[in-house]
Structures are given as C-alpha cells and as structure tokens.
Amino acid sequence: MTYDKIIEKVIVNPGFSTDISLNHEELDYLRGKIAKQWLEVFLREAPCNAKEIRDAGIIKYHEVSYLIDHNKVWNKSNRCLSQDVVIEIESMPFFKKLLKIFGDFNISDVAYDGEVIKGSKEVYWRLVRPGVSSDVGTLHADKWFHEILDFKSKIFNEKTYTLKVWIPIFCEPGKNGLLIVPNSHNRDWKYSSKLVEGIPKLIFEDKADPVLIETPPGNMIIFNESILHGGAINMGQETRISLEITMCFENNLLLEK
Numbered sequence: 001m002t003y004d005k006i007i008e009k010v011i012v013n014p015g016f017s018t019d020i021s022l023n024h025e026e027l028d029y030l031r032g033k034i035a036k037q038w039l040e041v042f043l044r045e046a047p048c049n050a051k052e053i054r055d056a057g058i059i060k061y062h063e064v065s066y067l068i069d070h071n072k073v074w075n076k077s078n079r080c081l082s083q084d085v086v087i088e089i090e091s092m093p094f095f096k097k098l099l100k101i102f103g104d105f106n107i108s109d110v111a112y113d114g115e116v117i118k119g120s121k122e123v124y125w126r127l128v129r130p131g132v133s134s135d136v137g138t139l140h141a142d143k144w145f146h147e148i149l150d151f152k153s154k155i156f157n158e159k160t161y162t163l164k165v166w167i168p169i170f171c172e173p174g175k176n177g178l179l180i181v182p183n184s185h186n187r188d189w190k191y192s193s194k195l196v197e198g199i200p201k202l203i204f205e206d207k208a209d210p211v212l213i214e215t216p217p218g219n220m221i222i223f224n225e226s227i228l229h230g231g232a233i234n235m236g237q238e239t240r241i242s243l244e245i246t247m248c249f250e251n252n253l254l255l256e257k
Contacts, residue, residue: 136231172236
C-alpha cells in the first residue's frame, strides 16, 4: 500500500483507512500506561475496594464499575494521558509513519469541560462496557463538534484540517469497535445541538447505515473530520478500551497533496 493510496482512502474514498497498525511493543506500552492510569483513578475514588479492583483489571472493569459513579469519575480530564506519555508516543514507529504518510501535523490541544489547555497535547482513551448503550455516543462528524464548540477560534485556525486516529487497545473484533458510514463525508447531514448541564450535546437528526469496522487490537482507523462515525454498543464479554489522537494540519496543506 503506497502512501498516496492511504491518503486517497482517508480524504477521497471511502473516507478512512485501516492500513496502519501498532507493533506488539507499542500496543503493550499503551496498554500498560492506560491500565496504570485507570487503576490510579479508580483507587483514588474507591480506596476501600482496592483488592476487588486490582483483581478485576481494566478489561473486567464492568464487573466493578458499580463501585463508583462511572459518568462523573471518567470525565475526559481523568482519561487524558500525561504529557510525558505523549512525548513517548511521538517517538514511536507508528507515529513517525503517520508523519511520513501525511506530512507535518500537530496533535490538538487538550480540551474538556469548555476549557482549552494551550500547549498540552490531547491523547485520551475511552471505556465502553458490555451492553451499556450510554457508554457510546450518537453518530457524528468531528467537524460538527469543532463548529459547535468554536474550536476554530479556541484551538485551530480557520484553515486547519483534522484527521482522527482511533486505536483499539482492548477489543473483540466483530463484537465491539467503531462504526463508520463509508463516503458519508461527501454529503450534508442534519444535526443540531442542545446544552446539557452547560455542555453542548450533539443530536443526529438524519438516517444513515453505519458499518462496524472489524479491527483487532492495535489496528488503527484513520478518518477525516467530515466522516460519520460513532462507537458501537459493546456486544462482547470485556470492557472495550480505545485511544484517540486528533491530527491537525495547518492551512489545509494535506488537502493539497
């Protein structure tokens, strides 16, 4: 697979690529860092249940999630990897390959709860428990959130173009993962938003036919900012964990390739 072909897939047709994967060492490293952060946060919130939490481990998190307020504890601030880990990620082979394929880009700034932390690079993970529909959001395009949250003035400039890197860290292919509507970036869709506790919540008002992309752990999905996507309800037996990175290209240079 040539680099130009991967770019064509992501930008033109079908709007995403599954042609890049982590190697075993990269996957093990990220699993370890995420599991460590998960454990530290969980133990801080439920210190009296340390043995039960440790025995379960992150992929069996759903069996012990009753010990805490899931939605409150796992806000984005508790799921962003530290800047030290981000620096390590930027030195990894997969990251260098992204630079070779797509050219220079920046990782987006950290943004949560309406706050933007300038100069801090956002790499964060998600937890999706088996059978819990509220753990996944509605179909959306990242560009919609950029518009609703006014990221063009807060994080990007007017000509910034973004790609998302979605990496399954712990998953069961075919039972959980990411839903995508191929080529959906080529048409307009109806959506709106409303404020929920002061935070904009996106509402998809159209109909689409998403496809579950069967990616094994480490097999990343790279997609453009206008493609429709969303998390699939977890039909597996373990908690699904994924990692996300937003690649920012200034002055739409990627589109000129």
